[in-house]
Amino acid sequence: MKNGKVIVVGNEKGGTGKSTLAMHLIVWFLRHGKSVSSVDLDGRQGTLSHYIQNRVAYSETHGISLGLPEHLSVSVRDYATTEERETDEKTFSGTIEQLRRENDIVIIDTPGSDGALFRTAHETADILISPINDSLLDLDVLAKVEPESLTVKAPGRYAQTVWRARQKRAAEHRPQMQWFVVRNRVMHVATRNEKVMWKLLTALGGRIGFTPLAGLGERIIYRELFLKGLTLLDLGGKNGAAKLSAAHLAARQELRGILAALGEDVSPLTNPQNDLKKQG
Ligand SMILES: Nc1ncnc2c1ncn2[C@@H]1O[C@H](COP(=O)(O)OP(=O)(O)OP(=O)(O)O)[C@@H](O)[C@H]1O
Ligand SMILES: [Mg+2]
Numbered sequence: 001m002k003n004g005k006v007i008v009v010g011n012e013k014g015g016t017g018k019s020t021l022a023m024h025l026i027v028w029f030l031r032h033g034k035s036v037s038s039v040d041l042d043g044r045q046g047t048l049s050h051y052i053q054n055r056v057a058y059s060e061t062h063g064i065s066l067g068l069p070e071h072l073s074v075s076v077r078d079y080a081t082t083e084e085r086e087t088d089e090k091t092f093s094g095t096i097e098q099l100r101r102e103n104d105i106v107i108i109d110t111p112g113s114d115g116a117l118f119r120t121a122h123e124t125a126d127i128l129i130s131p132i133n134d135s136l137l138d139l140d141v142l143a144k145v146e147p148e149s150l151t152v153k154a155p156g157r158y159a160q161t162v163w164r165a166r167q168k169r170a171a172e173h174r175p176q177m178q179w180f181v182v183r184n185r186v187m188h189v190a191t192r193n194e195k196v197m198w199k200l201l202t203a204l205g206g207r208i209g210f211t212p213l214a215g216l217g218e219r220i221i222y223r224e225l226f227l228k229g230l231t232l233l234d235l236g237g238k239n240g241a242a243k244l245s246a247a248h249l250a251a252r253q254e255l256r257g258i259l260a261a262l263g264e265d266v267s268p269l270t271n272p273q274n275d276l277k278k279q280g
Contacts, residue, residue: 002035004100007107007262008125012141012158014112016131017184017215019047020222022109024255025129027231030067031269034104039096041121042111043075047226055229066234070103076116089120096124114161122165125177127262130158131184131215134197142181143204150196152204159208166209180261181205184215213261216254219247 009022022038029036040048052071059066072095080088099106108121122128132138139145141158155163162179169176181201186194201212216222225231232252236244244252256266 001101002104004035004037004103004106005126006096006100006124007105007127007129008110008121009107009129009131010110010118010122010125011130011132012112012114012161013132013138016112016133016138017222018112018131019051019109020226021129021131021182021184021216021258022048022107023051023226024216024231024233025259026069026107027067027233028255028259028264029105029107030069031233032264035102036069036105036107037099037103038069038071039099039106039108039121040071040073041108041117043073045111046073048109049073051226051229053229054227058229066229069107070099072099074117080116085116088116092117092120093124096121114157119161119165122161123168125165126175128162128177128179129182129258129262130180130210131182134183134186134193136193136196136200139197139200139204142208143200145200150200152200152207155208162210163208178262179210180213180258181210182213182215182258185218186215187218211261213258214254215258216251219251221248221251 007025009018009025011018019042026036026038038048038052040046042048049071052068055066055068058064074092076088077084096106096108108124110118110121130142132142136145139156141156143156143159144153145151146153166176183197183201198212204210205212221232232248232255235248260266
């Protein structure tokens with residue numbers, strides 16, 4: 001029996017790159033020889049599930065084997081009664097616990113808004129990664145900020161969700177989650193906004209208990225990678241799906257930065273598992 005790590009990618013904001021980051025984490029762990037289970041809690045939109053389907057299709061069309069997680073798509077029911085909701089929450093927690101016992105890593109991708117099972121998912125997290133767009137507007141779910149002095153007035157809606165999840169874990173004597181807020185889709189020009197964001201995130205992180213991290217820069221390649229079901233990690237090498245450019249290498253470095261902060265060994269692999277291989 002394993003004692004896997006649950007990594008939840010979540011934020012109450014849409015389009016911050018949650019599913020893209022989740023897929024990159026999945027492939028990173030697969031290539032490091034870990035057994036990975038992925039859960040798409042945004043079953044209705046199904047971005048992560050589509051990403052994985054695109055990966056299967058690419059692998060079949062090009063005759064190459066690509067590492068795949070054991071994937072589960074969860075769709076929540078509409079208009080559930082309180083009783084049904086509680087049953088669904090219990091079933092979901094039980095499923096995650098079981099996946100954790102069977103895998104090294106469980107990665108849960110969540111929708112960009114609160115809803116059924118959103119909070120339950122957060123309670124299961126050993127590690128929570130919250131990508132935010134690089135804008136003060138995106139901070140409002142984390143904190144209410146005084147616009148003149150740019151000081152933190154009060155925790156925001158999502159920070160409260162995380163706080164409740166932590167309380168629940170504490171009440172059940174479970175180890176506390178680590179929370180990372182990742183500045184994602186950052187433009188590659190230094191701006192005043194950049195300095196202000198770091199200052200605010202550092203102050204807020206100290207107050208509500210997260211570590212701010214630099215994330216993946218804004219790059220056009222992610223959309224193309226999604227359509228092919230590939231990640232930056234699948235490019236390059238002898239049988240790579242495409243050549244690696246300097247920009248791709250820089251992007252990989254950004255991903256390594258996130259994984260290093262999670263405590264993973266990011267030294268280059270000599271013998272990556274599930275590398276792109278021609279089949280047959
Ligand atoms: N670092 C990035 N640079 C440029 N485009 C990106 C980046 N990350 C994600 N994208 C693109 O932005 C769009 C939204 O990304 P993604 O689906 O990962 O976000 P999300 O937070 O999961 O969204 P949702 O809240 O709708 O689930 C996609 O088209 C994706 O390819
Ligand atoms: Mg998504």
